[in-house]
Each structure stands twice: as structure tokens, then as C-alpha cells.
Amino acid sequence: MEWCRKSYTFFKEQSADRASGIRIIPLIKAAKAGAGDEDTWIQYMPANSLRELAGAELPQGYAKAFEAQVPLIETQLFLPYLQQQLVDKGVSFVQREITDLDGISQEYDIVVNCTGLGARELCNDATIFAVKGQVALLEPGYPDHIFLDNQTPSYIVPRKDATIVGGTYEEHNYDAHTVEEDLQQVLAKAYHIMPALRERKIIGSWAGLRPFRQSVRLERESNIIHNYGHGGSGFTLSFGCAEEVASLV
Numbered sequence: 001m002e003w004c005r006k007s008y009t010f011f012k013e014q015s016a017d018r019a020s021g022i023r024i025i026p027l028i029k030a031a032k033a034g035a036g037d038e039d040t041w042i043q044y045m046p047a048n049s050l051r052e053l054a055g056a057e058l059p060q061g062y063a064k065a066f067e068a069q070v071p072l073i074e075t076q077l078f079l080p081y082l083q084q085q086l087v088d089k090g091v092s093f094v095q096r097e098i099t100d101l102d103g104i105s106q107e108y109d110i111v112v113n114c115t116g117l118g119a120r121e122l123c124n125d126a127t128i129f130a131v132k133g134q135v136a137l138l139e140p141g142y143p144d145h146i147f148l149d150n151q152t153p154s155y156i157v158p159r160k161d162a163t164i165v166g167g168t169y170e171e172h173n174y175d176a177h178t179v180e181e182d183l184q185q186v187l188a189k190a191y192h193i194m195p196a197l198r199e200r201k202i203i204g205s206w207a208g209l210r211p212f213r214q215s216v217r218l219e220r221e222s223n224i225i226h227n228y229g230h231g232g233s234g235f236t237l238s239f240g241c242a243e244e245v246a247s248l249v
């Protein structure tokens, strides 16, 4: 949770620069009756950033919901922005496949291993596995907040390039292609929650593989610092983890 809190603070600061692609917007996090959703996250939210919705405000079909102010990271904008900041500071980028971690650790003083699912082979770590996620992309402009139901799972994220409608959570599925039938189910759930989404044109779809591990591996081994296994929370934890990595150098 400390990683999460530090990342939240970092992204909030970054949101002051519009070019970062980060802005603070409301998140409605909702749970159905008896869904078993935990409220422990609430105690980690900054003061005055959260309120519980009253009955009449609840999204259709939901028993409980909170509204929180959160940083929305438009990754398609933020990652190039971040890369440019690093280039400006003199960081160089080299793209190559690593097949032997020990080999590369002899070339450099410090190696930070952020290979995600690649660690399955590279570190012979069978505890990391793929959790496939599929999303539909609708024409942007609606809604004005993020919606999240972790249980079903359903989420609606209004980015500038598209409204992302998710999703699926498919453990041990390594096929990073979308399946039309699955997307139809994802959309049906979202249309039920937010009927106005039916009016939005479908402009695309996407599938990705979350690098899931029971717990993140963040530790130093000789001159290699491992930092992988962030599952569906890689951005949420990113800068908190990065700070800990830096402390291990």
C-alpha cells in the first residue's frame, strides 16, 4: 500500500503539467450486494479525497459505492512524455532481447530487471503468469468519471483517444488477441451500468497480458535488482516501487 500511496502523490504532482497526460478526475468504485469487495483501500486514500454515495446516487444494480479523486494516467500520452524527460536528462535507450541475466549483469554496474512476464523464462520463475485482459474502445467524450467494479470486473475509463470499456480477467491465458464474443459480454455489462454508452460508436478493441505474481518481486540479488510481477497494478505501484529500487542501488 505504501508503493501505491507514493505513486498517487507522484502522479498528482505530475498532473500539474498538462503535457504529462495525467489529470485528477472522479472515480466511482462500486460493489454489488454480497460481492465481498473489501473497503481496506479507503484508509490509504488522502484525507478529503473520498465520499460514500447516497442511495439515490448509486449506479444501477449496485449496493455500495464510493467517489474518490484519482489521477487518470493516459498511458498513450504519459509514456512518451516520460521517455522524453529521460532523454532530456541524458538517458539513452537501447532495445535488445536479454537471454542471459548473469551475462548482462557483468556488462553493467547495476541491472534493474523489469521484464514482467519475461521473467518467467529469464529468471526461471514459474510463479509469474499471465492474466489476460480484453477491452472495447468507444468514441471518446463520455462519461466524465472513471467507473470501477473490481468483482465482475467492469471498468469504464474516459481517455482522450477513446473510452475504454473493460474487461476480462483470464488467468493463464497467453493469447493476446481479442475474442468478439468476450467483447460483446464486456459491452453488455457496461451498457447495463451506463445505458448512454450504447450511443457511442465502437472504434476498436485491445487485449493485454497482466504479469501476475502472488507478490511483486522487488529485491536485490548481487548487482541485479528485480522489480516484476505487478499484475493489474503496474502503473498504480510504479513510482513507489521505483523509489524502493533506487534505495537498493
Ligand SMILES: Cc1cc2nc3c(=O)[nH]c(=O)nc-3n(C[C@H](O)[C@H](O)[C@H](O)COP(=O)(O)OP(=O)(O)OC[C@H]3O[C@@H](n4cnc5c(N)ncnc54)[C@H](O)[C@@H]3O)c2cc1C
Binding pocket: 096, 097, 098, 099, 114, 115, 116, 117, 118, 119, 122, 132, 133, 134, 135, 166, 167, 207, 208, 209, 210, 211, 227, 228, 229, 230, 231, 232, 233, 234, 235, 236, 237
Ligand atoms: C486490460 C488491462 C488493463 C490494465 N489496467 C491497469 C490499470 O488500470 N492500472 C494499472 O496500474 N495497471 C493496469 N494494467 C496493468 C499494467 O499494464 C501492468 O501492470 C504493467 O504494464 C506492468 O509493467 P511492467 O513494466 O512490469 O511489465 P510490462 O509492461 O509487461 O513490460 C515488460 C517489458 O519487458 C520486456 N521484456 C520481457 N522480457 C524481456 C527480455 N528477455 N529481453 C528484453 N526485454 C524483455 C517486454 O517486451 C516488455 O516491454 C492493466 C493491464 C491490462 C492488460
